[in-house]
Amino acid sequence: MARSTVKTEITGKVWKITAEKGQRLAEDEPIVILESMKMEIPVAAPLACTVLEIVVSEGDSVTEGDVIAHIET
Amino acid sequence: MPFDKQREDFQARAKRAKQMGSPQRLAERKAANILNARERVALLLDRDTFSEAGLFATSIKPDVRDKTPGDGVVSGFGKVANRMVGVNAADFTTLGSSSAEVHGKKQYWVRETCRKNGIPMVSLMECAGGRIPDIMGAAGIGRAGEGARYTHSRETPWASAVLGLTYGGGAFTCINSDFVVMRKGAVLAVSSSMVTSVAIAEDSDPEALGGWRLHSENTGFVDAVVDSDEEAIAQLKAFLSYLPDNANQAPPVATTIAAAPDAQKLDTLVPESRAKTYDIRTVVKAILDKDSYFGIKERFAKVAVTALGRLNGRSVGIVASNPMFKGGALDPDSCDKIASFIVLCDSFNIPLIFLADTPGFLVGAESEKRRLPGKIMNFMAALELSTVPKIALVLRKSYGQAYLNMAGGRADITASWFSGDISFMDPAVAVNVVYAVKPGEQPERYEQLLKDVSSGATAYELAAPFMAQMVIDPNDTRRYLIDMLEILTRRMTNGVGQHRLANWPPAF
Structure with missing residues (x-):
């Protein structure tokens, strides 16, 4: 079991949070959906993992490289 | 002995x-x-x-x-x-x-x-x-x-x-x-x-x-x-x-040709809502001859897809923006990736097809720091110096300078799916920028302005002044590209270009 973080690759606003703490996610399953460039852009699990914590809230502004969630793989 | x-x-x-x-x-x-x-x-x-x-x-x-x-x-x-x-x-x-x-x-x-x-x-x-x-x-x-x-x-x-x-x-x-x-x-x-x-x-x-x-x-x-x-x-x-053996030859033509199973189902692969993301590689693979997709730099600058493939047996180079990553907004690395791919295809006489579904170049402080304006112009220089046949196709949207860089109006043929939306920026952003009207503040006025701005941004508005040569049904894409390539590859140079990019630096 390894802990790691999920970061956003684009600057934008958190539009929806689609996962919750403790949830088991498959690879590529979205954790949050950002709104940027008028697109709904998912930030997804890089690997199958368990969500330990989501550190952003809906409406937050995020910058490229910001941590969105802590996960355990 | x-x-x-x-x-x-x-x-x-x-x-x-x-x-x-x-x-x-x-x-x-x-x-x-x-x-x-x-x-x-x-x-x-x-x-x-x-x-x-x-x-x-x-x-x-x-x-x-x-x-x-x-x-x-x-x-x-x-x-x-x-x-x-x-x-x-x-x-x-x-x-x-x-x-x-x-x-x-x-x-x-x-x-x-x-x-x-x-x-x-x-x-x-x-x-x-x-x-x-x-x-x-x-x-x-x-x-x-x-x-x-x-x-x-x-x-x-x-x-x-x-x-x-x-x-x-x-x-x-x-x-x-x-x-x-x-x-x-x-x-x-x-x-x-x-x-x-x-x-x-x-x-x-x-x-x-x-x-x-x-x-x-x-x-x-x-x-x-x-x-x-x-x-x-x-x-x-x-x-x-x-690839051909050398720059003085047209690429080899494959003799076994089959369409991909989804060739006439492209409308099921792309969400109608322009805000939704999808992986454009599924569309590219459906257009190309079955199993002929050969991605180049698949792990780098994923916003841009650059792939070799075949259409009716002929080698083609595909350049596509991928909404799956960064919403398809082209970032500085993707400009480098596309420029280097144009150099490859142009040097070896491989026709280029641009598939645009992009909200534009990825603007912002981070991109500027990474020299975005310079990267956009390098990409444009490669495009304008290339002499290989080029087709530009808009799928859902293509805005601003990105429309031009994705060969809109610069290719031998520009076309759009009937779903194409082409303008200087996303109409929803344009209403904000041009009229300073936000949806939350003046909802009715915003809706009216959005309607006005959007109506000028359709594929037909590009086709009316013949800036697009055709508006097509997504499911007709493969047939259309094959027909157009047949025309463009008849050039009287036996498929060999001028190679003005032959001495482009090897690494970007």
Whole structure:
């Protein structure tokens, strides 16, 4: 079991949070959906993992490289 | 028998040279499932087609002649899928295939013979760097430079594989190549970690210094990553199958042609809502001939898809924005990736097809810091200097400068799906920017303005002044592109372009 973080690759606003703490996610399953460039852009699990914590809230502004969630793989 | 003694001596010398370097090193490789130079050459070439050059070459230094069969490289010519190629395969068991005088001469001879005769060159690389003591002292490094030519003017395709520790000259050969595949576990760097630890007191892990992740995801120097030598060689062959032997030929045409199963279901692969993301590679694969998709730099700048493929048997280069990553907003790295792909296709007469579904260039402080305006213009320079046939197709949307860079209006043919939305920026943003009206503040006025702005941004508004030659149904894309290519590839130059990008720098 390894802990790691999920970061956003684009600057934008958190539009929806689609996962919750403790949830088991498959690879590529979205954790949050950002709104940027008028697109709904998912930030997804890089690997199958368990969500330990989501550190952003809906409406937050995020910058490229910001941590969105802590996960355990 | 005449010449018995001489023949016996000849055969004994050849046998010894073919045994390569240290038996212990050869055994270690075998145990680790890593092929040696001769096994790699055999796997690359059609059976019994190898004509070797330099089997009896050795180091220029008398004291190590016995230890340097072939001087650490297996060179020559042979056929891949019945087409002639030149090959240099590093023999790491012979002094680490380190760079030295005869070692370099052999490779240079293959290279020049390829260039003069219009033959592709394959390099199967490993290299410990410059050989000690050969390169020591002023005369040593001076000699290394004598006769060395680094510039690749793209007369013939160069395809390289990074198959082990590859430093110095070996690394530079790969960097100069038109296609580079890397086996996981191999390393590509200027110097080994032994050198960096002394030179700059940095104890780098070789993976961090030049491993597959660095080069496929950060530098973009490597076009494909594989797990084994066998897969690497298969990738080299696949790459060459799309390319002509040289810049003076049109690419080969495949004879087995089948449409992909989803060719007429493109409307099911793309969400109607322009805000929704999807993976454009599914669309590209559906348009191209079945199983002909060959992605280049798939792990680097994923916003841009650059892929070789075939349409009705003809080689094409696809440039597409991918909404799956960053919403399809083109970032600085994606400009580099596309420019280098345009250079590849233009140099070897491969027509280009641009598929745009992009909200524009990725604006913002981070992009500016990474030199976005310069990258956009490099991308544009490559596009405008290219003379290969080009088709630009808008799928759902294409805004601002990105519309122009994705060849809108600059290609021989510009077309749009009926879903196309083309403007200076997303209409929803435009209402904010132009009229300073926000949806939350004046909802009714916002809706009216949005309607007005959007109505001027349809595919038909591009088609009316004939800035698009056609508006098409998504499900008709494959047929339309095949028909248009048939026209554009009739140019009276036998499919050979002007190659104004032939001397574009090798690395971006």
